[in-house]
Amino acid sequence: xxxxxxxxxLDIVEVGRRLWTRGFVAxxxxxxxxxxxxxxxxxxxTSVSKGFMSPEMMVITDxxxxxxxxxxxxxxxxxxxxxxxxxxxxxxxxxxxxAHPPLSTGFAVAGIPLDRAVLAEVVTTLGSIPIAxxxxxxxxxxxxxxxxxxxxxxxxxLANHGxxxxxxxxxxxxxxxxxxxxxxxxxxxxRLLGRxxxxxxxxxxxxxxxxxxxxxxxxxxxxxxxxxxxxxxxxQVVVAPSSPGERLVLDTAFLADVADGQVPVGNGGExxxxxxxxxxxxxxxxxxxxxRTTA
Ligand SMILES: [Zn+2]
Numbered sequence: 001x002x003x004x005x006x007x008x009x010l011d012i013v014e015v016g017r018r019l020w021t022r023g024f025v026a027x028x029x030x031x032x033x034x035x036x037x038x039x040x041x042x043x044x045x046t047s048v049s050k051g052f053m054s055p056e057m058m059v060i061t062d063x064x065x066x067x068x069x070x071x072x073x074x075x076x077x078x079x080x081x082x083x084x085x086x087x088x089x090x091x092x093x094x095x096x097x098x099a100h101p102p103l104s105t106g107f108a109v110a111g112i113p114l115d116r117a118v119l120a121e122v123v124t125t126l127g128s129i130p131i132a133x134x135x136x137x138x139x140x141x142x143x144x145x146x147x148x149x150x151x152x153x154x155x156x157x158l159a160n161h162g163x164x165x166x167x168x169x170x171x172x173x174x175x176x177x178x179x180x181x182x183x184x185x186x187x188x189x190x191r192l193l194g195r196x197x198x199x200x201x202x203x204x205x206x207x208x209x210x211x212x213x214x215x216x217x218x219x220x221x222x223x224x225x226x227x228x229x230x231x232x233x234x235x236q237v238v239v240a241p242s243s244p245g246e247r248l249v250l251d252t253a254f255l256a257d258v259a260d261g262q263v264p265v266g267n268g269g270e271x272x273x274x275x276x277x278x279x280x281x282x283x284x285x286x287x288x289x290x291x292r293t294t295a
Contacts, residue, residue: 008034008042008170009055015097015174016044020051024099024181029162031077034170035087035094039063043083045074050099063087078138085143086150086166090219093154095170097177100162104129104184108157114183116251117199117224117240118190122183123207124214126155127222127236129180134159152220153236155180168217182288189285196251200243 003011012032019025019032030050033043041061044050048057059070065080077083083096107114114122114129122129132149135141135158146164149156154166155176163180167173190196199207201224208222223235243249 002037003169005036005042006055008036009058011170012042012044012058013053013055015170016050016053018174019097019099019177020049022101022178022181024101024177025050026100030097030099031079031083032098032170033077033080033083033096036060040068041065041076041080041083041087043076043080045070045076046078079142081140081143082146082164085147086164089147089151090166092168092217092219093166093173095167095173097165097167097170097173098162099177101177101181101184103188104157104163104180105161107131107184107187108162109160111159113157114180114187115237115239116187116196117201117204117238118187118196119183120199120203120207122179123199123204123222123238124211124216126176126179126183127153127218127220128238129153129155129157129183130237131157131159132164134161137161152234154219185288186285189281192281197248198251199240200246200249201240202242202244203247204238204240 012034015032016030019030024030028047028049031044032050033041036042039062041063042058043061044053045057045059056071057074059074059076060068061076061080062068063084065076065084067076079098082098086093086096104114108131111131113131117123130149130153132145135145142158146156146158150166156164157180158164163177165173165176165180167176204222204224211218218236220235222238224238224240241249241251
C-alpha cells in the first residue's frame with residue numbers, strides 16, 4: 001500500500017524525532033527525503049531541528065531540486081544534491097536519511113570503514129559500510145563523493161561528516177541508520193577490548209546464500225576476494241579471512257596493529273580503562289543488543 005503525502009509528512013516528522021531523541025543529530029543537523037509520485041521529492045527544509053518539525057514544514061521539489069511548493073521562506077535542505085544523486089542511480093530507493101550519529105561519525109573521522117565481517121546480521125543486510133571521501137558539505141563535492149558508493153551500497157559513512165542510509169521506504173532507511181550506529185558501537189567496544197574475531201570468508205559465503213534464500217534486497221553482492229581497485233566498487237567489499245572449517249577467526253592483523261601502536265588502545269597496546277568505564281561500555285552494548293533482539 002502506498003502511503004499518502006499527508007502520511008509521509010507525518011512519517012518524516014516521526015523519523016526526525018527519533019534521530020534527535022537518539023542523539024543522531026544536534027542543532028539543525030541531518031536531512032530526510034522521500035520520493036513522491038510524479039517525479040517529485042518531499043524533503044525536510046533547511047535550518048530546523050529534526051526533533052521538533054511539523055508536517056507543513058516539508059518542501060516539495062522536482063528531481064532536479066527545483067522548489068515546487070512549501071511554506072513561504074522555506075527552502076529544501078542544503079544537502080539535497082546528495083539525496084538526488086542517490087535517487088538518480090537507484091530506482092529502488094524511495095527514501096534517504098542523513099545524520100551525524102556520534103559513533104559512526106567517529107569512525108568516519110578516524111578513516112576506519114565499517115567493512116569487517118563481524119556481525120552476521122550486518123553482513124546479510126547492509127554488506128559493508130564504506131567511507132565516501134571528504135567533500136565540502138552543501139557543495140557539489142559531496143554528491144560527487146557519494147556517487148560511486150550509492151550505486152552498490154545502502155549505507156555509507158561520509159569522511160569527517162556523518163552517515164547516509166538509503167531505503168525502499170522511509171522507515172527502512174531510518175532502520176539502516178540505526179544499524180550503522182549500532183554496528184559502530186559494537187565495533188568500538190570490541191576494539192576497546194583489544195581484539196576482534198572476524199567471520200571467516202567461508203561463513204560470509206554462507207551468509208551471502210542466506211541473502212538469496214530470504215530474498216534480502218541488496219544493490220550488489222558481497223565480495224571478499226581481492227577488492228577491485230579504485231572508488232567504484234561493483235560489490236560490497238567485506239574483510240573476511242579465509243579459514244576453511246572455522247566460522248570465527250581471531251584477527252591477528254588487528255592484534256599486530258594494536259601491538260605496533262597503530263590502533264590506539266592505551267599505551268603500547270595496553271587497554272587503559274577503569275573498571276567502571278569498562279562495565280559501563282559492556283552494559284551499554286548488552287542493553288542495546290537486548291533491546292534489538294526483543295524488538
Ligand atoms: Zn550533514
